[in-house]
Amino acid sequence: MKQIHLKEIKAISYEKAEIKKGYTDQSLRINLDATDITIHPIEEKVKNTFIGGKG
Amino acid sequence: MWNAVSGDTKWNDPENTICISSGPLGGTPGYPGGGKSIVTSISPLTGVPIDSNVGGYFGPYKKFSGFDVIQVDGKAKTDTIIFIDGIESKIKIFEAKDLPTDSYELSDVLTRHFDEDKPVNVSVVTAGPGAEHTFFGCLNFSWWDAGRKRVRYKQAGRGGIGTVFADKKVKAIVARYGAISMKSNNPADLDALKLVTKSHAKEIKELDPKQNRMSLVGTTHLVPIMNDHDCLPVHNFKFGSHPESHVIGEEVYEHIFDKGFDGCWRGCTVACSHGVKDFSPFTGPYRGKKVFVDGPEYETVAGCGSSLGIFDAHTILEINFYCDAYGLDTISVGTSIAFVMECFENNLITTDHTDGMDLSFGNRFNALKIIHQMAKGEGFGAIVGKGIRNMKKIFAKDFGADMAFMQDIGMESKGLEFSEYITKESLAQQGGYGLALKGPQHDEAWLIFLDMVHNFMPTFEDKAEALHWFPMFRTWFGLCGLCKLPWNDIVPEDNKNTFEPAKVAKHLGWYADFFSAVTGRKSGPEDLLAMSEGVYNFQRVFNLKMGFGTREHDTVPYRAVGPVTVEEYESRQKRYDDQLKEKYDMDIREMSSKDKVAALRQKREEQYEQLKDAVYARRGWTQNGIPTVKTVKRLGIDFPEVMEVLKKNGVE
Amino acid sequence: MIEVDEKQMQWSENMTIASLLMTLDNVEFCAVVRLNGRLVSSPKFTETPIEDNSKIQLLPLVAGG
DSSP states (O other), X not given: XXXXXXXXXXXXXXXXXXXXXXXXXXXXEEETTTTEEEEEEOOHHHHHHHTTOOO | OTTTOOTTXXXXXXXXXXXXXXXXXXXXXXXXXXXXXXXXXXXXXXXXXXXXXXXXXXXXXXXXXXXXXXXXXXXXXXXXXXXXXXXXXXXXXXXXXXXXXXXXXXXXXXXXXXXXXXXXXXXXXXXXXXHHHSSOBOEEEEEXXXXXXXXXXXXXXXXXHHHHHHHTTEEEEEEEOOOOOTTTTOOSOHHHHHHHHHHHHHHHHHHGGGTTOHHHHTTXXXXXXXXXXXXXXXXXXXXXXXXXXXXXXXXXXXXXXXXXXXXXXXXXXXXXOOEEEEEOOSSSTTTTSOEEEEOOOHHHHHHTTGGGTOOOHHHHHHHHHHHHXXXXXHHHHHHHHHHXXXXXXXTSSOTTTTTXXXXXXXXXXXXXXXXXXXXXXXXXXXXXXXXXXXXXXXXXXXHOOOXXXXXXXXXXXXXXXXXXXXXXXXXXXXXXXXXXXSSXXXXXXXXXXXXXXXXXXXXXXXXXHHHHHHHHHHHHHHHHTOOSHHHHTSOOTTGGGSSOGGGOHHHHHHHHHHHHXXXXXXXXXXXXXXXXXXXXXXXXXXXXXXXXXXXXXXXXXXXXXXXXXXXXXXXXXXXHHHXXXXXXXXXXXXXXXXXXXXXXXXXXXXXXXXXXXXXXXXXXXXXXXXXXXXXXXXXXXXXXXXXXXXXXXXXX | OEEETTEEEOOOTXXXXXXXXXXXXXXXXXXXXEETTEEEEGXXXXXXXXXXXXXXXXXXXXXXX
């Protein structure tokens, strides 16, 4: 089995959103320039207009 | 993505964003086709958003880990792996070194690395070396096949999202999650969900064996069917059938496919994602080794088989295997190589340009050689990997090739290569391809049979109505995280007695129930359409924002509309002669084949423009193909930025 | 006798797929049949004979990719 070398450069713990009726209402954003991990809420309005959306 | 990019953002700018979302219904175990995701990004081929629908377990796993959508932007400095651990509730970013370069090995290695004991908990999204060197890199979405104890994958194929992925130096995104049940989505009405899931799953289990038998043959039944209806692309879409096509369809693949459960989502009774075990390629890095090939699907058989003049089941499997391992879209690869072959046969390019390769139709070894070159970014293959739109420019400028002829035979629209159906005899499907938002991909509308075989939409208005309804409804599946195959590839026994059999009313009812049961939003079938219409029009405005999205961009090459050459005309002479005489009232007795080609062309091109008029009107767009203010207001997408884009384009 | 969608039917000499379909109701959307395991499409219906003891399944509609 090939050995792989993974060097952890960032890690966060997060509170897992509870799923309600198929939605978590959260989006995960990874910005690779700054190696940033952020979690944003999804607005109700966006959800209603775009359902699941295409991003 | 709208918020992240500006109208000037190019596919390889850091602002370009890759989003993966799986919709509210995605992740329902046991619901046929219940586990899909949509991936979006600005496409390297088209410059506008591409959306790609894909199976595998990633979408549901990342949702249950807590996220409706994942957004990746910027660019990393070194190869990076993103890990979403929904079991430990941790997100990690890793720098990766010395990873296997191809997606086949990488998916396996990462699955085992992130959960050695229970690999079923892991799903991996990867691109391959093809993404680094071509514009049609795809993404592989994996799942662990518990029966066979190996990793399998499906592709988010179209548009080159893998290329964007690789450009950002992302090697993989990994999601890890544990047990899933019908409760995982926390549905509004669990009992209703169980009922509709059971009903639909049961019906498919009973009826599929009597209908397309997809659980045995996948989509390869379409090969003989398309061939016999003259719709199977042969030699770059010149012809629609070939006497050797029977060796590359279900008759052969049924016996080569490895038996076992092949659902790309848990408990799906369509289970059509078949593969071939212990396959030994005769070229490339896996030559002589035994591999598992995921596929082939119809598109790959047609695009990398009949369209190239390759009528050999083994070669098609090898092309399929390497495209997957290298992370290349088999449709764009096939349609691009077909273009190149026709250029070669017509002396537009010669062995001087092709590294000495004879690229006549049927030359399977050189077709494979091009694919290996694509993976390395070497030789003529590297040029082919730029796609047809770019190749036309290069061939004209650097090789002196005839641009007008290439425009006619190069099967691309909006920069994206066509998928694998002959549309010459279906005006509705010409529209289905040409008027699609992302480019000529059949997931928006597949109307060929309704139009050409059943004559279900004789007038322009009928076609426009279909080109409104079907794209809207088909969009809905992607938005909800579902696969559309269970909707209309297996139908109830009494479906033919219903009012509009093509819409499969019983299934529309089930999908509405499914939506209500999970989200609690009470919906009937009519409501489902309204949900998609807003998104659809928003995407059209997005195309406009990126500098496209108007009437001139909805054109298709004449090869998609009618016979370009005398050879094509004469291959179906009676059909075309009859049309000129009966439909267009022409006296053709004194006309040469060349004259007849020109006369037919004029009529057909006129028809396509008239179709555009009818479709734009039906969709609530201007005659330039732009959603009107009235339309965007009606759909609730009249955000200030949208209104600004419309205004900038003269729509107020 | 032949079997059509699991129902027994009378066979007659010179029967073709086209002639069989003419005796059935509501077959407008039938563009493909499975005749003794093999798919046959509508352009070939008139020229494809049905032998006695054949098994035929009418495929409902072709939905494509």
